[in-house]
Amino acid sequence: xxxxxxxxxxxxxxxxxxxxxxxxxxxxxxxxxxxxxxxxxxxxxxxxxxxxxxxxxxxxxxxxxxxxxxxxxxxxxxxxxxxxxxxxxxxxxxxxxxxxxxxxxxxxxxxxxxxxxxxxxxxxxxxxxxxxxxxxxxxxxxxxxxxxxxxxxxxxxxxxxxxxxxxxxxxxxxxxxxxxxxxxxxxxxxxxxxxxxxxxxxxxxxxxxxxxxxxxxxxxxxxxxxxxxxxxxxxxxxxxxxxxxxxxxxxxxxxxxxxxxxxxxxxxxxxxxxxxxxxxxxxxxxxxxxxxxxxxx
Amino acid sequence: xxxxxxxxxxxxxxxxxxxxxxxxxxxxxxxxxxxxxxxxxxxxxxxxxxxxxxxxxxxxxxxxxxxxxxxxxxxxxxxxxxxxxxxxxxxxxxxxxxxxxxxxxxxxxxxxxxxxxxxxxxxxxxxxxxxxxxxxxxxxxxxxxxxxxxxxxxxxxxxxxxxxxxxxxxxxxxxxxxxxxxxxxxxxxxxxxxxxxxxxxxxxxxxxxxxxxxxxxxxxxxxxxxxxxxxxxxxxxxxxxxxxxxxxxxxxxxxxxxxxxxxxxxxxxxxxxxxxxxxxxxxxxxxxxxxxxxxxxxxxxxxxxxxxxxxxxxxxxxxxxxxxxxxxxxxxxxxxxxxxxxxxxxxxxxxxxxxxxxxxxxxxxxxxxxxxxxxxxxxxxxxxxxxxxxxxxxxxxxxxxxxxxxxxxxxxxxxxxxxxxxxxxxxxxxxxxxxxxxxxxxxxxxxxxxxxxxxxxxxxxxxxxxxxxxxxxxxxxxxxxxxxxxxxxxxxxxxxxxxxxxxxxxxxxxxxxxxxxxxxxxxxxxxxxxxxxxxxxxxxxxxxxxxxxxxxxxxxxxxxxxxxxxxxxxxxxxxxxxxxxxxxxxxxxxxxxx
Numbered sequence: 001x002x003x004x005x006x007x008x009x010x011x012x013x014x015x016x017x018x019x020x021x022x023x024x025x026x027x028x029x030x031x032x033x034x035x036x037x038x039x040x041x042x043x044x045x046x047x048x049x050x051x052x053x054x055x056x057x058x059x060x061x062x063x064x065x066x067x068x069x070x071x072x073x074x075x076x077x078x079x080x081x082x083x084x085x086x087x088x089x090x091x092x093x094x095x096x097x098x099x100x101x102x103x104x105x106x107x108x109x110x111x112x113x114x115x116x117x118x119x120x121x122x123x124x125x126x127x128x129x130x131x132x133x134x135x136x137x138x139x140x141x142x143x144x145x146x147x148x149x150x151x152x153x154x155x156x157x158x159x160x161x162x163x164x165x166x167x168x169x170x171x172x173x174x175x176x177x178x179x180x181x182x183x184x185x186x187x188x189x190x191x192x193x194x195x196x197x198x199x200x201x202x203x204x205x206x207x208x209x210x211x212x213x214x215x216x217x218x219x220x221x222x223x224x225x226x227x228x229x230x231x232x233x234x235x236x237x238x239x240x241x242x243x244x245x246x247x248x249x250x251x252x253x254x255x256x257x258x259x260x261x262x263x264x265x266x267x268x269x270x271x272x273x274x275x276x277x278x279x280x281x282x283x284x285x286x287x288x289x290x291x292x293x294x295x296x297x
Numbered sequence: 298x299x300x301x302x303x304x305x306x307x308x309x310x311x312x313x314x315x316x317x318x319x320x321x322x323x324x325x326x327x328x329x330x331x332x333x334x335x336x337x338x339x340x341x342x343x344x345x346x347x348x349x350x351x352x353x354x355x356x357x358x359x360x361x362x363x364x365x366x367x368x369x370x371x372x373x374x375x376x377x378x379x380x381x382x383x384x385x386x387x388x389x390x391x392x393x394x395x396x397x398x399x400x401x402x403x404x405x406x407x408x409x410x411x412x413x414x415x416x417x418x419x420x421x422x423x424x425x426x427x428x429x430x431x432x433x434x435x436x437x438x439x440x441x442x443x444x445x446x447x448x449x450x451x452x453x454x455x456x457x458x459x460x461x462x463x464x465x466x467x468x469x470x471x472x473x474x475x476x477x478x479x480x481x482x483x484x485x486x487x488x489x490x491x492x493x494x495x496x497x498x499x500x501x502x503x504x505x506x507x508x509x510x511x512x513x514x515x516x517x518x519x520x521x522x523x524x525x526x527x528x529x530x531x532x533x534x535x536x537x538x539x540x541x542x543x544x545x546x547x548x549x550x551x552x553x554x555x556x557x558x559x560x561x562x563x564x565x566x567x568x569x570x571x572x573x574x575x576x577x578x579x580x581x582x583x584x585x586x587x588x589x590x591x592x593x594x595x596x597x598x599x600x601x602x603x604x605x606x607x608x609x610x611x612x613x614x615x616x617x618x619x620x621x622x623x624x625x626x627x628x629x630x631x632x633x634x635x636x637x638x639x640x641x642x643x644x645x646x647x648x649x650x651x652x653x654x655x656x657x658x659x660x661x662x663x664x665x666x667x668x669x670x671x672x673x674x675x676x677x678x679x680x681x682x683x684x685x686x687x688x689x690x691x692x693x694x695x696x697x698x699x700x701x702x703x704x705x706x707x708x709x710x711x712x713x714x715x716x717x718x719x720x721x722x723x724x725x726x727x728x729x730x731x732x733x734x735x736x737x738x739x740x741x742x743x744x745x746x747x748x749x750x751x752x753x754x755x756x757x758x759x760x761x762x763x764x765x766x767x768x769x770x771x772x773x774x775x776x777x778x779x780x781x782x783x784x785x786x787x788x789x790x791x792x793x794x795x796x797x798x799x800x801x802x803x804x805x806x807x808x809x810x811x812x813x814x815x816x817x818x819x820x821x822x823x824x825x826x827x828x829x830x831x832x833x834x835x836x837x838x839x840x841x842x843x844x845x846x847x848x849x850x851x852x853x854x855x856x857x858x859x860x861x862x863x864x865x866x867x868x869x870x871x872x873x874x875x876x877x878x879x880x881x882x883x884x885x886x887x888x889x890x891x
Contacts, residue, residue, distance in 0.1 A: 037418045088600045098599050100364050100421055101556055105595035108549065112588040225545065229429060232422040267433035274426050281411035281419065 008142045009258045015147040015216060017254020018154040022209035023231025024238065024246040025158065030078075030202035032165075032241060033177040033194045036086055036099045040107035042228025043114075044203045047074050048210020049219030050114060053123035056211075063129045067211055071204045078203025081106050082196050090195065107224070114221045125214035133215060150212050157205070158243045174198060178241075233277050239287035249288060316611045320564040323571055328470060338462055339534075344575050345469035346530045351554040351566035352476050353523020358552065359560035360484060361516040362496030363417045367408060367424030368524050369548030370431040375401045375528020380448035380538045381441065390454040394529035401525020402518050409517035413510040428548045435540035447539030451532045469530060476523065479753045481563055486752045486763070490739045492516060493728055496561070501726030501799075504688060506714030506743035506806070515749065546588060550574065553591050557598050559607025568606040639667035639841035640701040640717065640809035642687070647696035649679075649686055649865075656682040658865040660696070664810075664858070669832060669842045671852045671873070674862035675885060680845040681723065683862070684812050687843070688720045689713040700810060715743050719808035723815050725795035729788030733779055733798050736787050737770040738763075740805025766805075773801040776834065778827050793820040800831065804840075811835065813844040817851050829854050849877065861885070 023045055030038045048070055055066035085102035127133050131145035164171035176184040177191045185191060210219070217223070233253055238245030253273060260269050280288060331341035354368045375397035382393035408427055412420035435442045442448070453465045483489050491512050494502035502509070532538050550573070558569020573594075577587050602609055642664040649657040656679045664670040672680045685691045687698055689710035698705040705713055719740070727736045745766070747759035774780040777797040782790060787798060796816055803811055817828055825848070832855045835842050846852050852859060852873055859876040861868040869879040876882055 037422075039421070084600075085596060097362070097364065097417060098603060100418055102596055102599040104364075104366075104421075104552075105592050105599060108595065109589060109592035112586075112592060116586075116589070225425065225429065229422065229426045233426070236419065236422070265437055267430065267437035270426070270430045270433055274423075274430055277423065277426070278407070278411055281415065281423075285411065285414045 004140045004142065006259075007140055009261070010255060011141065011143045011147060013255035013258030014251050015150055015254070016258060017234075017251035018151055018247070019209060019213040019216065019250075020227070020230040020234050020253055021238075021247040021250025022154055022157070022213070023206060023227045024234035024250055025161065025231075025243050026202045026206035026209065027231050027235055028202075028241055028243055028246060029161070029205060030199050033174045033181075033191060033198050034086065034090060035178075036090070036103070037232075038081070038086075038199070038202065039100065039103040039228065040081055040085075040110060041202065041206055042224035042226070042231065043107045043110040044074050044078065044206035044224075045210040045213065045227045045231075046114065046219070046221060046224030047077070047110065048207030049125060049214035049223055050118050050123065050210075050221065051207070052125045052211040052214050053118075053219050056126055057124055063126065067208070070211055071207050074207030075200040075204035077110075078199040078201075079196055081203070082199035086195070086199065087192070107228075111221060111224060118221055120221060122218040122220040123214070125211065125219055127215040128212060146212075146215055150216070153212060154247065158247055161243055170194070170197065233273060235287075236277060237280055237287050237289075239289050242287075242289060245287060245289035314611060315613060316562070316564055316607055319610055320567055320607075324567060327571065327575075331466060332463075335462070338466055340575060340578055342462070342466050342469060342534050343531075344570050345466065345473050346527050346534055347551070347554065347574050348473050348566055348570045349469070349476055349530065350524055350527030351551055351558070351570060352473070352480055353520040353527070354551050354555045355560065355562075355566050356480060356483075356492075356523075357516045357520035358555050359562065359565060360489060360492040360496065361513065362561075363409075363412065363513065363516065364421050364552065365424045365520070366421060366548055366552060367405075367427045368520065368551040369543060370424075370428040371401045371404055371521055371524035372528040372531060372551070373431055373435075373543035373547070374404055375525035376532035376535075376538050376543075377435065377442060377448070377528075378525070379529040379532045380451050383452055383532075384448050384450050390452055390529075390533060394454070394526060397525040397529035397532075398522045399525065401528060402522040405517045405521020405524065406514065409513065412517075413513050428545055432540040432543050435543075442540075445540065447537055448532075449537045451536050451538065453533045454530075465533070472526075472530075477563065478755075482755045482759075483749070483753050484563065486759070487739060487742045487745055488512075488515070488749055488752060490728065490731065490735065491742065493561070493731070494739075497728065499726055499728065500690075501722065503690070503710035504714055504720050504722075504726075505739065505802075506711045508709075508711050553595060557591075557594060557605055559605030559609075560603075562605065562607040562611070565605050565607040568610075572606060635807070636839045637807050637809060639839050641666045641699075642670075642810055642841060642843065643697075643699040643702075644683075644687070645697045645699075647683075647686065647698065648694045649682055649691060650694050655865045657686065657693075660862070660865070660867055662860050662867065662870065664841055664843055666701075666841050667836060667839050668857040669836050669844070669855050670858045670860065671856040672843065672845045672860050672862060673847070673849075673852060673876075674868070677864075678862040679865040680862055681814055682865075684720060684814055684843070684845060687713075688718060688812055714806070717743075717806070717809035718812065719803035719806045719810075720812035721796065721799045721803055721814055721816065723818070725792070725799045727787040727795055727798060727802070730786055732784050733774065733787050733790065734767070734770055734783040736798060737774055737783075737801045737805055738766050740802035741766045741769070743806055770801070770805060773804050774798075776804075777801045777831055778824075791819075793824045796820065797824065797828070797831075804835065808840060810841045810843065813842065813846075815845055815847065817846055817848040825851065853877070 023042060026044065027038060027041050030036065030041060051070040051073060055061045055069055056063060085106045086099050089098040089102060127146040128149045131149045133144050133146055135142050135144055165175050173189045174194050176189060177194050181191050230253060234246045234250035238249030257269055257273065260272055264272060327341055331338050350368065350372050354365065358364050378397040378400040379393040382388040382396055383390060408423055409420065411423065436444055454468055455464055456468060459467050491502065491507045494507065495509050495512055553573050554566060554569035557573055559565030598605060645661050647657050647660040660683065672683060674680050682691065686693050687705065689708050693706055700716060700718065745762060747762045751759040771780055771783065774783050777800055779794060779798055779801065787795060790798060796819065800813065800816060817825060820828060829851055832842065856873045859873045860870045861876055861882050863885045868885055869876050869882050
């Protein structure tokens with residue numbers, strides 16, 4: 001293989017992996033105060049991409065206006081999901097994972113309504129303002145400026161999220177709730193508000209991921225499920241709740257997928273990733289970079 | 298005598314609930330309608346295939362509480378196994394169906410392996426990934442699977458005179474009925490109760506000697522086998538299999554059927570198949586929006602009716618029949634249980650720390666076999682921690698705990714239970730919706746000999762053992778004075794009664810050592826007297842009894858030996874008289890001069 005080809009695949013893999021990581025980080029954000037794994041999270045990415053097409057391409061809005069619109073709309077949907085599908089289950093103190101069913105139901109509703117509205121055709125979404133999808137070279141490395149922007153945004157977003165959790169009042173409160181929901185309540189923190197905020201933030205983050213990912217992978221309604229699985233793989237390998245671990249694992253997954261495309265076709269690549277996931281989870285249940293937390297049964 | 302009469306009444310009562318009656322009517326109705334014309338025959342042939350698959354998923358998702366999206370994908374794998382074996386390799390249908398069953402079982406276990414250790418939502422995502430991989434692989438692996446064109450010409454099964462489409466349908470109905478019977482046998486046995494206890498996250502499950510990993514493995518294997526078998530029939534019914542029909546929607550349909558029909562209920566899959574497969578097939582106009590409607594249905598059911606259609610029907614029925622059962626008389630103390638050889642418990646230098654707090658600080662005590670040893674002490678002195686360490690729920694930071702010389706430290710709770718150590722909890726951990734009798738029988742989990750296979754097929758040994766255990770459970774219930782309530786759901790008992798029922802359950806295991814955590818709390822005066830007699834009775838049977846208790850009169854009445862704990866340390870030890878006159882003890886309790 002030529003060095004140029006290898007580097008091109010790597011660039012592709014890293015960018016793709018960054019998008020997977022964003023789906024995973026969205027899952028982490030919603031998971032943190034609730035321990036709820038939102039199965040509709042992938043659909044928020046899909047909606048971000050599809051609404052991005054609607055606002056930016058179809059309705060030709062200015063990029064920043066359209067993006068804010070998409071993020072707000074999907075964020076609101078996240079709150080709606082939290083209210084109807086998650087809150088009723090969090091009230092009941094039981095080991096039934098009722099939210100698995102309800103968030104799955106929510107995602108099925110979104111997919112199928114989106115299918116009716118947008119139909120199955122792939123859609124084009126413009127690249128970030130000031131960037132383009134034209135290939136350019138620096139030495140042997142081929143890339144486009146949109147890819148660079150996506151990478152910068154992902155890394156910056158993880159810094160920002162970690163800053164919020166560590167330094168701000170609300171972030172600390174969310175961390176406290178994730179440690180001990182009842183204990184936090186006794187200290188005057190209302191976990192219900194934080195749950196809603198986290199779901200809104202997780203949904204908005206994923207919608208934004210959808211907008212910036214769409215130029216790279218074409219928006220279609222089947223995007224959500226695939227990204228949910230990739231996002232899950234990223235957090236399962238990176239360690240649930242660890243955003244840096246998720247980012248690293250997402251990029252590894254993206255590179256494995258991209259590099260294996262030389263010899264493997266799509267189906268085999270999916271099988272390879274599933275195999276890696278099963279093996280890693282068997283050997284290191286807390287992920288490659290996860291700490292050995294207490295096991296939850 | 299009164300026990301068996303009760304049982305007969307309970308059985309008869311259980312047999313004709315509205316749920317079972319409706320279920321029988323629907324099943325007979327469905328079979329009758331199938332013979333009306335060819336269209337209905339095809340429809341109900343597929344309905345029977347879905348029913349077989351869904352019954353398997355019900356064991357995993359309903360009884361075990363692990364949600365799987367991959368059930369349809371496993372059906373798909375099973376369908377292709379049969380298709381390829383019969384068409385490409387010329388196998389007969391039945392060996393091919395056996396192969397499909399094994400293939401389904403194998404894949405299900407493979408996907409489930411990580412979930413043996415991890416939270417069950419990992420499994421959901423793994424199954425989604427699998428569901429996306431399977432159709433893609435069918436296309437890729439075209440030399441073997443025929444790619445998009447699929448496999449054509451799968452033969453139908455036949456047995457003797459059962460030929461053609463009608464014969465196939467009759468075979469399916471028979472297989473479904475057989476599977477129903479097997480699942481009914483399983484769920485009404487220790488296996489079903491164990492699944493139930495684990496699903497509810499019941500901490501008592503471990504104390505009762507149940508290995509969560511083994512039960513999960515069983516549930517994965519069983520549901521996978523059913524999916525594989527359903528796949529074999531599906532292929533035969535379709536004649537042609539192609540990757541396209543095994544979409545994500547196909548996979549999720551099984552989850553709809555189980556969750557909406559009534560998870561963890563025998564009739565659930567039947568209701569589910571009729572309401573969510575047959576009905577939509579008849580209402581073809583709705584098909585385009587079916588998934589949206591199902592999505593809303595799933596969301597609404599998960600919040601408002603988690604017990605599904607079958608559970609809803611059952612609730613309506615129960616509201617009417619409940620009254621007659623309340624207020625049954627309590628029994629008298631009887632002496633029929635068999636003696637047990639108690640074990641000695643030797644604890645030396647035991648230490649347990651929670652962060653900086655020393656919950657147990659160098660505790661050494663010796664419990665004679667067959668004696669009653671009471672641990673007393675103020676709140677927070679480490680009494681319950683001691684029980685939790687002995688029964689394996691907390692790891693210790695140092696020291697030894699020996700049961701008849703065998704080290705218990707480092708063993709899991711279920712392993713300790715298997716050695717003959719049983720315990721009760723401050724808050725009783727009964728399975729609320731099972732009857733008191735079933736909860737008591739469940740206590741025999743570690744000593745039952747009949748294998749899952751024997752239980753499933755209701756073979757002689759399993760039937761005998763069940764009868765014997767039921768008889769013993771009635772005896773023990775009369776020993777604790779609850780025989781009259783044997784058929785009430787445990788949740789309807791008072792707190793004190795639940796405590797007594799939990800003691801009966803613990804005794805059911807014939808433990809060599811029994812640990813009771815504040816058995817007297819919440820008991821009425823009458824119950825308190827009976828508890829004293831019961832404890833002496835346990836000693837008479839030969840069991841070693843260690844109990845944490847506050848009730849001084851009761852302690853003075855029954856204890857052979859008393860150990861007083863204070864802030865994790867042993868303050869005093871001796872007979873109750875010695876201990877309660879000890880000055881240090883009086884100070885610790887009364888907060889006297891320090």
